[in-house]
Amino acid sequence: MSENSTEDKGLLQDKDVGETEAKEHKPLRDAKGRLLPGQTANPNGRPKGSKSTAEAFRNNPKALDILNKVIEIASSLGTDNEHKDATSCAKVVVDKIIPTLKAQDISIETDGSAGFVVLPKEKPSEKESNE
Numbered sequence: 001m002s003e004n005s006t007e008d009k010g011l012l013q014d015k016d017v018g019e020t021e022a023k024e025h026k027p028l029r030d031a032k033g034r035l036l037p038g039q040t041a042n043p044n045g046r047p048k049g050s051k052s053t054a055e056a057f058r059n060n061p062k063a064l065d066i067l068n069k070v071i072e073i074a075s076s077l078g079t080d081n082e083h084k085d086a087t088s089c090a091k092v093v094v095d096k097i098i099p100t101l102k103a104q105d106i107s108i109e110t111d112g113s114a115g116f117v118v119l120p121k122e123k124p125s126e127k128e129s130n131e
Contacts, residue, residue: 027039035041057063074089076082083089106120 025040025043027041028036029039030036051059060066070089071093073083073086074093077086077090
């Protein structure tokens with residue numbers, strides 16, 4: 001397939017198919033430069049033994065100082081000398097401290113004759129039962 005025939009179909013290929021294709025992966029893209037379905041820009045994935053961003057941060061000796069600075073900036077929210085990033089830092093802190101509530105299924109059994117529904121007893125959470 002020549003380069004012109006792929007362009008006619010609205011497809012772009014970065015290099016001609018040949019010997020270099022085996023060494024360097026260049027996926028097919030559409031006319032806007034987006035990857036086509038089934039194509040990948042990273043065929044080999046993450047290199048073996050590489051650290052995730054979170055793991056690299058945890059192993060950073062300055063991580064605790066950074067977290068303390070984020071909390072310090074968040075604490076300035078609503079004060080006279082509020083930091084310009086106080087709102088963003090406060091959002092990060094709150095998102096990590098207070099988890100997002102998730103919906104739970106409730107099964108309700110009725111005989112169809114009552115004009116009201118009796119809900120089952122609420123089970124205490126693991127946190128409440130440990131206190």
